[in-house]
Amino acid sequence: xxxxxxxxxxxxxxxxxxxxxxxxxxxxxxxxxxxxxxxxxxxxxxxxxxxxxxxxxxxxxxxxxxxxxxxxxxxxxxxxxxxxxxxxxxxxxxxxxxxxxxxxxxxxxxxxxxxxxxxxxxxxxxxxxxxx
Numbered sequence: 001x002x003x004x005x006x007x008x009x010x011x012x013x014x015x016x017x018x019x020x021x022x023x024x025x026x027x028x029x030x031x032x033x034x035x036x037x038x039x040x041x042x043x044x045x046x047x048x049x050x051x052x053x054x055x056x057x058x059x060x061x062x063x064x065x066x067x068x069x070x071x072x073x074x075x076x077x078x079x080x081x082x083x084x085x086x087x088x089x090x091x092x093x094x095x096x097x098x099x100x101x102x103x104x105x106x107x108x109x110x111x112x113x114x115x116x117x118x119x120x121x122x123x124x125x126x127x128x129x130x131x132x
Contacts, residue, residue, distance in 0.1 A: 046073030046093035056080035074117035
């Protein structure tokens with residue numbers, strides 16, 4: 001009859017003991033990936049919302065995009081002014097609500113930027129530049 005090798009039991013035991021740790025490691029890697037994926041989706045939607053509100057969307061250029069845990073996208077960009085020049089600007093997008101740096105906004109942008117963008121955030125500029 002066939003008898004198992006003495007080392008086979010040790011290997012099976014090792015795999016049984018190691019499998020929960022392997023599963024835990026894979027779960028943490030996948031959850032980080034899911035969080036990054038959610039941040040990228042927030043950034044893509046926010047940049048699209050901002051771009052749709054610009055007078056000259058073809059001249060739009062990303063300089064930097066950061067996303068907070070609260071779901072706010074803080075965007076530095078350049079856009080055409082209609083006279084052939086490009087001006088630097090900033091925007092905060094929260095759930096599709098776009099607030100742009102505009103001298104005529106009555107301080108709304110500055111308050112929104114300070115409330116949403118001054119804490120911890122994640123740089124997603126590279127992903128957004130590849131997409132747009």
